[in-house]
Amino acid sequence: AQTVTQSQPEMSVQEAETVTLSCTYDTSESDYYLFWYKQPPSRQMILVIRQEAYKQQNATENRFSVNFQKAAKSFSLKISDSQLGDAAMYFCAYRSASIVYMRFGAGTRLTVKP
Amino acid sequence: NAGVTQTPKFRVLKTGQSMTLLCAQDMNHEYMYWYRQDPGMGLRLIHYSVGEGTTAKGEVPDGYNVSRLKKQNFLLGLESAAPSQTSVYFCASLLGRFVGEQYFGPGTRLTVT
Numbered sequence: 001a002q003t004v005t006q007s008q009p010e011m012s013v014q015e016a017e018t019v020t021l022s023c024t025y026d027t028s029e030s031d032y033y034l035f036w037y038k039q040p041p042s043r044q045m046i047l048v049i050r051q052e053a054y055k056q057q058n059a060t061e062n063r064f065s066v067n068f069q070k071a072a073k074s075f076s077l078k079i080s081d082s083q084l085g086d087a088a089m090y091f092c093a094y095r096s097a098s099i100v101y102m103r104f105g106a107g108t109r110l111t112v113k114p
Numbered sequence: 115n116a117g118v119t120q121t122p123k124f125r126v127l128k129t130g131q132s133m134t135l136l137c138a139q140d141m142n143h144e145y146m147y148w149y150r151q152d153p154g155m156g157l158r159l160i161h162y163s164v165g166e167g168t169t170a171k172g173e174v175p176d177g178y179n180v181s182r183l184k185k186q187n188f189l190l191g192l193e194s195a196a197p198s199q200t201s202v203y204f205c206a207s208l209l210g211r212f213v214g215e216q217y218f219g220p221g222t223r224l225t226v227t
Contacts, residue, residue, distance in 0.1 A: 004156075006156075009154070033215075035215055042220075043202065043220065043221045043223075044218070044220055044221070045204065045206075045218035045221075047215050050215055091156055091157065095216075097211065097212060100145050100162070100164060100208065100211055101145075101147055101159050101162050101172065102147075102157075102159075102216060103159075104149075104156035104157040104158075105156050106154055106155055106156045107154075107156050
């Protein structure tokens with residue numbers, strides 16, 4: 001079964017600095033999607049960034065970028081120029097093309113210090 | 115376009131009571147899901163549906179039932195609530211298998227006393 005591991009339950013970063021959240025996954029599939037979701041105190045799940053496994057180029061969305069290492073099964077999220085509004089729970093998620101549901105990691109709580 | 119909506123947003127039940135959570139989506143998505151979120155465990159899949167009239171079990175289906183009589187609605191039922199079902203419940207939908215990310219509802223906080 002596919003599993004997703006987030007080894008950092010909590011992280012903190014100084015405002016305007018850069019932070020990297022780690023995620024590893026286990027799968028025997030070759031065609032899959034990876035996601036990072038943000039969950040602020042409002043509880044709403046917000047998609048931050050996604051990566052298709054067949055794409056070698058790392059995805060980027062403004063201040064958010066990923067480091068996708070397919071062979072190592074690693075998918076880390078880098079947040080640059082951290083802002084107070086980035087404080088939230090961040091979930092890494094995996095979905096294979098052959099299975100229509102997602103598997104989530106346990107989450108990383110990010111604190112941003114002013 | 116409301117996206118994915120959930121009713122109710124909060125509920126308190128006594129042990130043994132029953133209730134139904136309603137999820138609705140107006141995006142004509144094929145797939146719909148129910149997850150529960152517990153501290154330190156991320157989101158875990160309860161049940162899901164790949165189309166109108168179909169349902170399937172996820173990782174933690176015990177104590178829950180679902181129905182998808184209409185494409186836009188996915189109902190989650192608790193027949194006899196237990197304190198272990200205290201959780202935040204999320205509904206999600208997906209347009210199609212190869213389309214990408216799921217869209218989530220705002221969540222329902224359920225407390226069973």
